[in-house]
Amino acid sequence: QQQVKQSPQSLIVQKGGISIINCAYENTAFDYFPWYQQFPGKGPALLIAIRPDVSEKKEGRFTISFNKSAKQFSLHIMDSQPGDSATYFCAPFTGNQFYFGTGTSLTVIP
Amino acid sequence: EPEVTQTPSHQVTQMGQEVILRCVPISNHLYFYWYRQILGQKVEFLVSFYNNEISEKSEIFDDQFSVERPDGSNFTLKIRSTKLEDSAMYFCASLRDRGQDTQYFGPGTRLTVL
Numbered sequence: 001q002q003q004v005k006q007s008p009q010s011l012i013v014q015k016g017g018i019s020i021i022n023c024a025y026e027n028t029a030f031d032y033f034p035w036y037q038q039f040p041g042k043g044p045a046l047l048i049a050i051r052p053d054v055s056e057k058k059e060g061r062f063t064i065s066f067n068k069s070a071k072q073f074s075l076h077i078m079d080s081q082p083g084d085s086a087t088y089f090c091a092p093f094t095g096n097q098f099y100f101g102t103g104t105s106l107t108v109i110p
Numbered sequence: 111e112p113e114v115t116q117t118p119s120h121q122v123t124q125m126g127q128e129v130i131l132r133c134v135p136i137s138n139h140l141y142f143y144w145y146r147q148i149l150g151q152k153v154e155f156l157v158s159f160y161n162n163e164i165s166e167k168s169e170i171f172d173d174q175f176s177v178e179r180p181d182g183s184n185f186t187l188k189i190r191s192t193k194l195e196d197s198a199m200y201f202c203a204s205l206r207d208r209g210q211d212t213q214y215f216g217p218g219t220r221l222t223v224l
Contacts, residue, residue: 043215096166100153
C-alpha cells in the first residue's frame with residue numbers, strides 16, 4: 001500500500017543552487033507533514049514540518065510548500081551547500097504513525 | 111539536548127537466533143516506535159506503543175516480533191527467530207505527545223543475520 005510517493009530518487013545540485021524534492025500522498029487523514037534529513041549511519045532527524053492550515057513555511061534556507069488540493073508538498077533548499085548532502089524523506093503523519101517516502105539522495109557539488 | 115539512545119550499535123547473529131534490541135527513549139515521552147531500514151531503502155514502520163500496549167503495527171511486525179517496556183525506561187524489540195531478511199538498521203523513536211509532533215529518532219542498531 002503506497003501512500004506516499006517521493007521524487008526524485010536522486011538529485012545533484014551545484015553549490016549555491018536550489019534543491020527541490022517533492023512528495024505526493026493519498027491519505028487525506030494526514031495532518032502533519034515533516035521532512036527528515038538522514039546522514040549515513042545516523043537516524044533520521046526532523047528538518048522542517050508544516051500543518052495543512054498553511055501553504056508555506058520557511059526556516060532559514062529551508063522552505064516547505066504545501067498544496068492541499070493536489071495532495072502534494074515539497075521541500076526547497078535555497079543556496080544549497082555541500083553539508084546538505086544527505087538523504088531526505090517526507091513522512092506525513094496520521095496521528096499514530098509516520099509514513100516515510102522512499103527517500104531522495106541529494107548531492108551538492110562544491 | 112535530550113536524545114534517544116540505542117544499544118547495541120551493531121548486532122551480528124546467526125539465522126534462527128533470538129535478538130533483543132534496546133532503546134532508551136527521551137524521559138518525558140509517551141509514545142514509542144520501532145522502524146527498520148533495509149540498506150538503501152526507505153524507513154518502514156514496525157510498531158507503535160503507548161500506555162504499555164501496542165497501538166498500531168504493520169504487516170512486517172508478525173509473531174516473530176514483540177516489544178516491551180520492562181522497567182519504565184527501556185523499550186525493547188525482540189525478534190524470536192531471526193531470518194536473513196531481518197538484516198537492517200532498526201531505529202527506535204519517541205514522541206512526547208500527539209500535539210507535539212516532533213518524533214526523535216535514535217542512532218539505530220545495525221542487525222546482521224548470517
